[in-house]
Amino acid sequence: MLKYTEDHEWLKLDGDIATVGITAHATELLGDIVFVQLPEVGAKLAKGDGAAVVESVKAASDVFSPLAGEVVEVNEAIVDDPAVVNADPQGAGWFFKLRLEDAKSMDGLMDEAAYKTLTQ
Amino acid sequence: MDRPNLKTTPLHALHVELGARMTAFAGYDMPVQYSLGVLKEHLHARAAAGLFDISHMGQIALRAKSGDGRDASRALERLVAVDMIGLAPGRLRYAFFTNVLGGIHDDLMVGNWGDHLVLVVNAARKEADEAHLRAQLGDECDVEQLDRALIALQGPEAEAALALLAPECTSMRFMDARTLTLMGAECIVMRSGYTGEDGFEISIPADFAGEIAEELIANPCVAPIGLGARDSLRLEAGLCLYGSDIDESTTPVEAGLSWAMQKVRRRRGAREGNFPGAEIILGQLEHGALRYRVGLRPEGRAPVRASAPIFAAEDAGVQIGKVTSGCFGPSFNAPIAMGYLPTALAVPGTTVFAELRGKRLPVGVAPLPFIESKYKRG
Numbered sequence: 382m383l384k385y386t387e388d389h390e391w392l393k394l395d396g397d398i399a400t401v402g403i404t405a406h407a408t409e410l411l412g413d414i415v416f417v418q419l420p421e422v423g424a425k426l427a428k429g430d431g432a433a434v435v436e437s438v439k440a441a442s443d444v445f446s447p448l449a450g451e452v453v454e455v456n457e458a459i460v461d462d463p464a465v466v467n468a469d470p471q472g473a474g475w476f477f478k479l480r481l482e483d484a485k486s487m488d489g490l491m492d493e494a495a496y497k498t499l500t501q
Numbered sequence: 502m503d504r505p506n507l508k509t510t511p512l513h514a515l516h517v518e519l520g521a522r523m524t525a526f527a528g529y530d531m532p533v534q535y536s537l538g539v540l541k542e543h544l545h546a547r548a549a550a551g552l553f554d555i556s557h558m559g560q561i562a563l564r565a566k567s568g569d570g571r572d573a574s575r576a577l578e579r580l581v582a583v584d585m586i587g588l589a590p591g592r593l594r595y596a597f598f599t600n601v602l603g604g605i606h607d608d609l610m611v612g613n614w615g616d617h618l619v620l621v622v623n624a625a626r627k628e629a630d631e632a633h634l635r636a637q638l639g640d641e642c643d644v645e646q647l648d649r650a651l652i653a654l655q656g657p658e659a660e661a662a663l664a665l666l667a668p669e670c671t672s673m674r675f676m677d678a679r680t681l682t683l684m685g686a687e688c689i690v691m692r693s694g695y696t697g698e699d700g701f702e703i704s705i706p707a708d709f710a711g712e713i714a715e716e717l718i719a720n721p722c723v724a725p726i727g728l729g730a731r732d733s734l735r736l737e738a739g740l741c742l743y744g745s746d747i748d749e750s751t752t753p754v755e756a757g758l759s760w761a762m763q764k765v766r767r768r769r770g771a772r773e774g775n776f777p778g779a780e781i782i783l784g785q786l787e788h789g790a791l792r793y794r795v796g797l798r799p800e801g802r803a804p805v806r807a808s809a810p811i812f813a814a815e816d817a818g819v820q821i822g823k824v825t826s827g828c829f830g831p832s833f834n835a836p837i838a839m840g841y842l843p844t845a846l847a848v849p850g851t852t853v854f855a856e857l858r859g860k861r862l863p864v865g866v867a868p869l870p871f872i873e874s875k876y877k878r879g
Contacts (some may be wrong), residue, residue: 403697412729416802429745434858438539438729438806438829463802484672496752 385480385496386447391471395482398453402443402475403435403466406500411437414463419455419477425449426479428486435466440469448486450479503615509649510556519725527559527624530767532727534831537648539570543779543831546696546734550656551726552717560647561628563634564617565814567641570836573606573618576638576724582753582776584763590615593676595691597753597762598633602747603778603785606633607754608741610693610702612678621702623743625706649689650710655700657875658722663690663701665863666716670701671784675876683713692762695731697738697874731875733828739796745807746794746825746839752778754785755841757794757869762786792845796867797824797838797855805864811840815861821846830871837871838864 387415387492392399408414411443414478426432426446455477459465466474481487491499502693507530516523521532534542570845575586583596590613598606607626607748612619614831622630627646634644647775654663663670667681673692681690686709693699705713717723726734741747747756764770768783799805804827811822827838846853849868854861 413538415540416804418803434839436829438733439533440802460802490618 383493384490385493385499386490387499388445388447389500390444390447391477392447392487393488394481394484394487397481397483399448399450399479400475401447401477401479401486403434403470404500405470406491406498408467408470408474411435411442413438414466414488417459417463417466417476419457419460420452420453422455424452444476447480447490449482452477453480454478506701508557509607510554510614512554512556512652512714514521515711515714516554516725519727521656521727523729525555529624532556532660532725533729534727535725539727539733540831541786542724542726542730543733545724545761546656546726546730546799547638547832548656550654550658550700550723551696551730552714552723553653553655553726553731554650554714555653555702556650556710558651559620559622559624559630560648560649560651561620561622561627561631561634562643562645563616563620563638564643564645565641566643566810568616570613570616570618573642574613574684576641577618578766578772578776580633580637580776581611582762582766582782583610584765584772585618587612587763587765587771591678592717593678593691595619597747597758597761598630598777599778599782600749601867602749603752603775603781605743605747605751605753606630606749608743608747610691612689612691614658614678619704621651622768625744638764640717643877648702648707650705650707651702652710652714652717653694653696653697653700654703654717654723655694655698656875657699659700660877662717662720662723663703664722666713673701675878684709684716686713689764692877693742696734697732697870699875699877733831735840736828737807737830737832737870737872738874739839741794741839742826751794751841752782752785753791754782755790755794759786766859789844792843793823793842794839794869795841795842795847795849796869796871797827797853798834799838799855800863800865802836803857803862805838805857805862809855809857810863812856812861813843813846815854815863819852822853832872839869
């Protein structure tokens with residue numbers, strides 16, 4: 382199941398683990414990404430907590446935790462090479478994986494069609 | 502999409518046609534980046550050639566009412582801490598207007614055209630500079646804002662690209678200024694720039710600007726470059742941005758710009774002082790300033806940006822300086838910055854700490870420029 386947030390994040394659910402990243406639209410808005418700071422593995426995040434930081438050439442942007450959960454894995458590859466986020470934001474450019482407190486909370490997020498409408 | 506109330510340069514339609522992402526800058530609707538993006542535009546300018554629209558900047562003609570160009574130079578010396586009388590026709594010089602506290606009112610390039618001078622000033626200061634010139638020199642000189650486009654062509658391939666339009670440019674040295682005809686238009690060509698690369702800045706009658714710009718970017722070596730890359734290029738070259746690294750509160754000595762003050766304007770020079778704040782500036786030249794602009798290299802990859810506070814130690818309580826410019830340096834694949842530090846710490850190799858998102862990050866003091874210049878001298 383693929384869902385989206387108004388802050389231009391995507392989530393892909395597999396059991397109770399959601400992979401989180403930023404959308405292609407977000408990377409277009411940001412421009413070239415030069416730095417990523419990821420959360421600590423084990424961090425417990427509430428919905429809306431600052432989870433990661435993305436710096437583009439011109440400015441810094443916060444990535445918020447879209448749902449409540451515990452960080453179980455982070456993608457070190459994008460720390461070493463932030464350009465991967467621009468190249469493949471919804472694949473290899475994933476940010477972190479969250480064990481969701483409540484998998485059903487995904488239902489409250491936008492689906493692909495709704496996100497497309499938002500970003501038109 | 503036009504933004505209301507913003508001025509446009511003669512190249513505005515071209516930026517829009519090229520799909521540039523636009524932003525407001527100094528009251529103008531200007532391109533931040535084109536389709537290549539900031540990083541690639543920056544690297545392209547260093548590897549080949551970049552074309553920049555800088556028409557928002559001020560071009561001010563200063564003409565002595567006497568008709569004698571030397572009177573204009575003499576008059577201008579009352580406002581700048583630099584030798585203007587010794588600037589030969591056909592040559593350019595970097596200068597700065599000073600204020601009574603020894604601070605910098607604006608930095609500029611002055612070109613000598615024989616019977617008049619042309620001053621190229623920062624966009625955000627051009628009205629203030631015109632007013633300053635009129636107020637101080639209006640009795641002796643006519644001051645006129647020139648309504649012309651201004652472009653920069655910078656990079657190792659800049660000469661070859663410009664030579665296709667004006668072959669005579671190949672005999673110009675760094676800081677030469679000439680009138681050359683490009684596609685039938687009389688242009689002012691200056692071998693100067695704001696990137697550290699070899700290149701030219703070209704003043705064009707507004708009506709010809711689009712045609713000349715299009716001809717230059719039709720060359721596969723030349724890419725259009727926006728303000729985003731312009732900023733990272735100049736920062737790598739260690740060049741100041743007025744309003745960030747230099748302003749009314751920074752003296753040329755603190756800013757590391759005293760190299761631009763020729764001996765003749767210093768103590769015991771034939772035309773010592775006689776510019777605003779001279780006593781303070783000459784005093785600092787003799788006794789040293791309390792702080793200096795330095796290069797900074799943050800550890801790690803996180804960019805440290807303007808206004809970040811700097812501390813002497815990780816747990817120090819007192820802020821000792823601040824970052825005045827900072828960005829990601831594409832040529833280094835690492836962040837770079839500039840700021841002011843107290844003299845004792847303004848020494849390359851020193852480690853200080855910048856505060857970033859609530860944490861103290863080690864930052865190394867580095868010599869400027871970060872990248873060596875490639876000017877075509879002699």
